[in-house]
Amino acid sequence: MTDETLKTTPLNAAHRALGARMVGFSGYDMPVQYEGVLAEHRWTREHAGLFDVSHMGQCKITGADAIAQFERFVPGDYSILKAGKQKYSLLLNAEGGIMDDLMAGKPDHDGLYVVVNAGNKDADFAFLEANLRGDAKLTVLADRALIAIQGPEAAEVMAQHEPVLGEFGFMDCARLVLFGVDCYVSRSGYTGEDGYEISVPADQAERIWNTLLEDARVKPIGLGARDSLRLEAGLPLHGHDIDATTSPVEGALTFALSKSRKERADFNGADRILKELADGPSRVRVGLSVKEGAPAREGAEIADMDGNVIGAVTSGGPSPTLGRNIAMGYVPPKFAELGAELKVIVRGKPAAAEVVATPFVAQRYYRKPKAV
Amino acid sequence: MHFTKDHEWVRLEGDVATVGISKHAADALGDVVFVETPDAGKTVSKGDSFAVVESVKAASDVYAPVAGEVVEGNAALASAPETVNADPEGEGWFAKIRVSDASQVEALMDRAAYDQYLTTL
Numbered sequence: 213m214t215d216e217t218l219k220t221t222p223l224n225a226a227h228r229a230l231g232a233r234m235v236g237f238s239g240y241d242m243p244v245q246y247e248g249v250l251a252e253h254r255w256t257r258e259h260a261g262l263f264d265v266s267h268m269g270q271c272k273i274t275g276a277d278a279i280a281q282f283e284r285f286v287p288g289d290y291s292i293l294k295a296g297k298q299k300y301s302l303l304l305n306a307e308g309g310i311m312d313d314l315m316a317g318k319p320d321h322d323g324l325y326v327v328v329n330a331g332n333k334d335a336d337f338a339f340l341e342a343n344l345r346g347d348a349k350l351t352v353l354a355d356r357a358l359i360a361i362q363g364p365e366a367a368e369v370m371a372q373h374e375p376v377l378g379e380f381g382f383m384d385c386a387r388l389v390l391f392g393v394d395c396y397v398s399r400s401g402y403t404g405e406d407g408y409e410i411s412v413p414a415d416q417a418e419r420i421w422n423t424l425l426e427d428a429r430v431k432p433i434g435l436g437a438r439d440s441l442r443l444e445a446g447l448p449l450h451g452h453d454i455d456a457t458t459s460p461v462e463g464a465l466t467f468a469l470s471k472s473r474k475e476r477a478d479f480n481g482a483d484r485i486l487k488e489l490a491d492g493p494s495r496v497r498v499g500l501s502v503k504e505g506a507p508a509r510e511g512a513e514i515a516d517m518d519g520n521v522i523g524a525v526t527s528g529g530p531s532p533t534l535g536r537n538i539a540m541g542y543v544p545p546k547f548a549e550l551g552a553e554l555k556v557i558v559r560g561k562p563a564a565a566e567v568v569a570t571p572f573v574a575q576r577y578y579r580k581p582k583a584v
Numbered sequence: 585m586h587f588t589k590d591h592e593w594v595r596l597e598g599d600v601a602t603v604g605i606s607k608h609a610a611d612a613l614g615d616v617v618f619v620e621t622p623d624a625g626k627t628v629s630k631g632d633s634f635a636v637v638e639s640v641k642a643a644s645d646v647y648a649p650v651a652g653e654v655v656e657g658n659a660a661l662a663s664a665p666e667t668v669n670a671d672p673e674g675e676g677w678f679a680k681i682r683v684s685d686a687s688q689v690e691a692l693m694d695r696a697a698y699d700q701y702l703t704t705l
Contacts, residue, residue, distance in 0.1 A: 249640040250615040436614070436641050506618050507638055530617040530640055559620075559636065 221266035222357045222417040230432055238330035240267040242435055249436035253532045256403055256441055257573075260365040261433035262424055266357040269333025270396075270411055273316075274323035277346030282316065282324060285343065287460065287479045289470035293318055298385045298398050302460055302468050303328070303336060308481020308488075309456040310463060312336050313448070315409075319396045320387040327358065327409070329450050356396075357417035362407030362441075365429040367578060370408055372427075377408065381580035391420045402438065404445025404575040443538065444531050446499060446570025452510055453497060453526040453540050461488035462542065464497040464570075495523060495542040499570035500556065502528070502537035505563035508556040514541050515555040515562060522547055525556060533573045540570070585673070586689055587698035592649040593673055596689045601650050601681045605637060608702055610672035613639045616665045621657030621678050628654065628681065630688060635678045637668060649692060652683040 218241040227234065232243035243264065245252060255261055273282050279290045288301040298317025302310045312332040316324045328336045340350045361370060371378030374390050377397065385398035396411035412420050424430050439449070448454045454463040459481065466489070473479055477486055502508050512525040528539025539556065547554060550569055555562040586594045591609035595602045610616065618638040628634045633645035634654070657679045661667060668676040683689065693701060 244641070245614060248615050250617075253640075440640055506620060506636065506643070509643065530638075532640070 219267075221264055222414040223264040223266060223359075223421055226418050226421050227264065227432075232432070232434060235435070237435055238267055240330060242267060243432070245434040245436045246432050249434070249440060250532050252431065252433040252437035253440050255431050256363045256405060256433055256437060257533055258364065260361055260363040260369050260407070260427075260430045261403070261437070262421065262430050263360040263362065263433050263438055264357070264421070265360050265409070266414075266417065267330035268358055269328040269330065269336060270353040270356050270358060271326050271328075271337060271340075272323055272351045272353065273326060273340070273344065273348060274351065275347035275349045277344075277348040278323040281344045281346060281348035283473070283479060285340075285480050286314075286316070287469045287473050287482075287485070288316075289472045290316065290324065292472070295321060296384055296386055298325075298383050298400065300468055302465060303339070304460075304480040304485075305456055306480050308459045308484035310450065310454045310458050310460065310465075311339065311456050313450050313454065313465075315398070315400060317383075317385040317398060319385040319398070325385070325387075325396050325411075331451055353411070355414050356411045357414050358409060358411050359417065359421060359424070360401050360407060360409045361424060361430065362401045362403040362405045362433075364406060364576065366405070366407040369424065369427050369429055379580075380408075380578075382406075382577035391416065391423060393420075399578060402445075402447055403441035404447070404571055404573060405441070406576055406578045439527075440529060440532060443527055443529060443540070444533055444571065444573040445575055446540070446572055448497065448540070449527055458497075459485055459488055459493065461485060462493045462495055462497065492545050494544065496545050496548045497526070497540055497542055498548045498567045499572060500525070500528070500539040500541060500554070500565045501568045501572075502539055502556055503564040503566060505537075505561060506558045507537045508539045508558050508563065508565070512539070512541075513557040514543055514565070515557055516547060517553055517555065519555070519562070521557075522554075531572055538572045539565070543567075586649075586692035586694060587701075588647070588649045588692055589701065590647050590649075592647060594649045594689050594692060596683070596686060599682055599686060600655055601652065601683050601689060602677045603649055603679055603681060604677040605646060605668065605672055606698070607672045610669050610676070613637060613644065613668075615640055616668040619658075619661040619665045619668060619678070621659070621661060622654045624654055624656055626654040628652065638665075646678060648681065650681060650683045650688045651685065652681040655680040655682050
């Protein structure tokens with residue numbers, strides 16, 4: 213039964229044919245699991261998982277002013293980004309809060325190709341439409357699906373279809389003909405594994421999805437495992453781990469602040485962000501290893517060893533790879549040192565937790581050896 | 585064996601009821617990763633949340649299908665929560681409760697009525 217109020221992706225029928233369990237997510241009827249979250253999680257860590265992420269927003273920003281205009285709202289330096297590269301960034305409001313996190317790249321010589329979160333895309337596109345000046349032009353790519361293939365065997369699978377993809381490094385991107393059609397491809401993802409995100413014409417999505425699934429190394433993976441994979445990889449989920457009140461400094465995303473942009477201080481919210489960089493934020497996102505008891509999930513309080521509540525968990529759960537419970541949450545910086553002993557409170561019971569480095573599970577992105 | 589609309593099952597032997605969650609519930613939850621069962625001696629009323637079962641994605645309460653005193657919680661589930669998926673209506677039991685009123689069990693759905701109920705969901 214489909215909830216009539218939910219939108220569907222071009223792969224909806226394919227998910228149903230695979231026997232997926234469907235749920236509403238960000239307004240879309242999406243597969244939460246096929247065979248089971250744990251099995252799908254492990255398959256992605258060991259082989260190659262195929263994800264429908266067509267609910268995410270895709271757009272182009274073009275025109276001579278495209279980059280300068282885009283940079284008003286993001287803290288990354290896109291003017292020096294080379295063609296064929298993409299970069300993670302943050303869409304900032306005037307207070308330096310994170311309206312969304314995104315990937316923006318230069319797959320072709322026509323401005324930026326940008327992917328934003330499903331739950332924010334309408335707001336993001338409206339904001340950009342209203343705020344881009346000069347000849348910068350936003351084009352929403354509503355007629356495209358987005359398929360991710362992730363895992364240690366993803367590169368071999370894709371190289372079989374297009375050898376050049378095997379030579380991509382992490383965060384390389386291109387617009388190329390793949391499966392006989394016009395695609396945007398990047399070597400990136402949201403699982404901590406090597407892999408690709410492939411933007412395909414909506415009317416070709418099912419054919420390409422099924423073609424990839426013919427490979428015995430590839431299995432479909434639902435949103436349940438996507439969430440546990442990204443948690444292990446220490447990647448924040450917007451709306452949970454970061455939101456419009458969180459700054460990049462609080463969110464432990466200072467790597468997204470380009471040096472040149474900090475020097476120029478010419479992006480939304482730069483005042484607050486530079487002040488937090490200088491003086492320290494009042495709270496910061498940390499990784500937690502929960503050493504006993506139940507999984508600590510979003511909303512669980514974090515307390516110091518005296519029992520004072522100092523923060524809250526923003527996402528958490530069992531780590532299938534590590535076989536223990538992990539979480540992310542916010543605490544004041546004085547409690548954020550690696551090894552700090554804290555408590556998480558689950559259903560009234562305090563459980564021992566320790567601040568640990570993220571990613572919880574080592575990322576395995578493919579970085580090309582530097583030319584000698 | 586009897587069932588509730590919340591998908592707990594009850595098997596009465598003498599005045600002790602073994603309770604757990606149905607296969608339907610276990611399948612719907614998916615991979616069970618954590619189970620919290622009650623300690624012996626705890627008194628529960630019918631409908632009380634007396635245990636917690638967690639899948640990768642979420643925590644769910646388990647409600648006492650009958651009133652009584654907990655005789656034993658299934659401690660084995662702490663280290664092997666996956667038993668709830670493997671054998672939900674057997675080894676994956678949650679607790680044994682000494683019932684205060686055995687007629688509470690008889691008032692629940694039998695297997696045929698529960699199977700019929702599942703078709704209405």
